Amino acid sequence: MGKLFKYPDGSTRDIEEKKQKKSKNLTKANLGSDFEDEINESNEYYLNKNIAVIHKKPTPVQIVKVDYPARNKAKIVEAYYKTPSTTDYNGIYKEKYIDFEAKSCRELNFSFERIYEHQIKHLDSIDKLGGIAFLIIEFSSIDEVYILPSKLLIEKYNESLNGGRKSIPYDFIKDNGVFVKRGFNPRLSYLEAVDKYYFKKK
Numbered sequence: 001m002g003k004l005f006k007y008p009d010g011s012t013r014d015i016e017e018k019k020q021k022k023s024k025n026l027t028k029a030n031l032g033s034d035f036e037d038e039i040n041e042s043n044e045y046y047l048n049k050n051i052a053v054i055h056k057k058p059t060p061v062q063i064v065k066v067d068y069p070a071r072n073k074a075k076i077v078e079a080y081y082k083t084p085s086t087t088d089y090n091g092i093y094k095e096k097y098i099d100f101e102a103k104s105c106r107e108l109n110f111s112f113e114r115i116y117e118h119q120i121k122h123l124d125s126i127d128k129l130g131g132i133a134f135l136i137i138e139f140s141s142i143d144e145v146y147i148l149p150s151k152l153l154i155e156k157y158n159e160s161l162n163g164g165r166k167s168i169p170y171d172f173i174k175d176n177g178v179f180v181k182r183g184f185n186p187r188l189s190y191l192e193a194v195d196k197y198y199f200k201k202k
Contacts, residue, residue: 035104035138039089042186046093052191054091054098086122093191094199097131099123100147104138108170110148112160120157123150132198136180136190139170146177147193 036056046052067075087101101123103114115135126133133150148168156168178193 035140036088036102038182038187039102039136039190042188042190043089043091045186046191052091052093052098054089054093056089057086087119093132093194096198097126098133098194099126099131100134100136102136102138104140106141108139108141109167110135110137110173111167112157113166120153124154127151127154132194134194134197136188137173137177143182144174145180145182145188145190146173147180147190147197148173148177149197152176 040056043052043054043056046054069075087099089102090097090099092098099122101115101119103110105114123133123135127150135148135150135153136145137148138145153168156164156172160166178197180193181189183189
């Protein structure tokens, strides 16, 4: 047991235990951002190699309060994230418009609570107009990444609206999606997975 921290009410807590819990919380908070970093670095590689132009869309922010400590300076002191209007990434690849949402999951399923209805409809619209639309999902507990084409996402979403399960199980994504390899350059070969599904030889 580590050093004990004594609270005013007389209770105590192991400081080392507290540090470990804090570390776990930080890991959970950084989970999505680490995956996002992998995608962003991969996109930079694809751009530098003239393979594709794909960028992360800016997260909409509502500014609530601004302070002006000096005449020529402004400081945002209060703001909040707004509901994203569409999805995370878009661009162009092989003369096709590409649009996708990125999610990182600890559990071995993808819950529909993790995506907005208007985002699903947006991906569906892209697909219907001939674009490339999908979900890219990281299962962090087993270190695996897949793309799930929008057609399959819509199929499972419609089933959930008609009494079906409210999540997509890992086994369905593994069997019907496309595995994404991790590497050095790019860190995520997700366009290789896109090729296998959208540009496969007929």
